[in-house]
Structures are given as structure tokens and as C-alpha cells.
Amino acid sequence: xxxxxxxxxxxxxxxxxxGLRRVADQVFYSRSTPLLRRDLADYTLVDASLRYTLxxxxxxxxxxxxxxxxEDYAEAYGLPQRxxxxxxxxxxxxx
Numbered sequence: 001x002x003x004x005x006x007x008x009x010x011x012x013x014x015x016x017x018x019g020l021r022r023v024a025d026q027v028f029y030s031r032s033t034p035l036l037r038r039d040l041a042d043y044t045l046v047d048a049s050l051r052y053t054l055x056x057x058x059x060x061x062x063x064x065x066x067x068x069x070x071e072d073y074a075e076a077y078g079l080p081q082r083x084x085x086x087x088x089x090x091x092x093x094x095x
Contacts, residue, residue, distance in 0.1 A: 021047075025039075
């Protein structure tokens with residue numbers, strides 16, 4: 001798995017981030033003998049986020065999405081991962 005990520009500060013207050021992860025050729029083995037080898041499905045994940053810093057630079061708003069296209073995948077056999085995850089928040093600087 002080699003992630004490709006990029007961040008672009010579009011201005012002093014706005015930043016955009018995108019990520020792409022392609023995972024392929026994963027295998028797992030049975031728990032009993034004879035050991036049997038099986039392949040896990042290949043998958044591609046796309047993430048994106050935005051950060052906006054308000055004037056005064058003490059408050060930042062952010063939002064993003066992980067697994068943008070709601071890809072079904074498992075990182076290990078029998079352990080499916082969540083689908084699309086959307087988040088948002090506010091960050092305060094106390095200094």
C-alpha cells in the first residue's frame with residue numbers, strides 16, 4: 001500500500017487535502033491444517049478534507065470525508081471496515 005496524499009493551501013485561511021490509497025495483493029491463511037491461502041479483495045480509498053481558519057487565527061473550522069466512494073473492504077479476513085465516514089469540527093487556540 002502506497003498512499004498518495006496532497007495538501008494545497010489555497011489562501012492564508014483555506015487549505016484543501018486529498019488522499020488516495022490503493023491496496024492490492026493481500027493474502028490470508030486458514031487457521032487449521034492444511035493451511036489454505038486465500039486472497040483478500042483489492043480496494044482503493046479516496047479521502048478529502050477542508051480547513052478554514054477564521055480571521056484572528058484562533059478558530060479553525062474543518063470538515064472531511066474518508067472513503068469518499070463508500071468502498072467495501074477488509075484490512076484482515078473477517079474484519080470488514082466501516083463505509084464512508086463524514087466529519088466536521090471546530091478547533092480553538094487558547095493562546
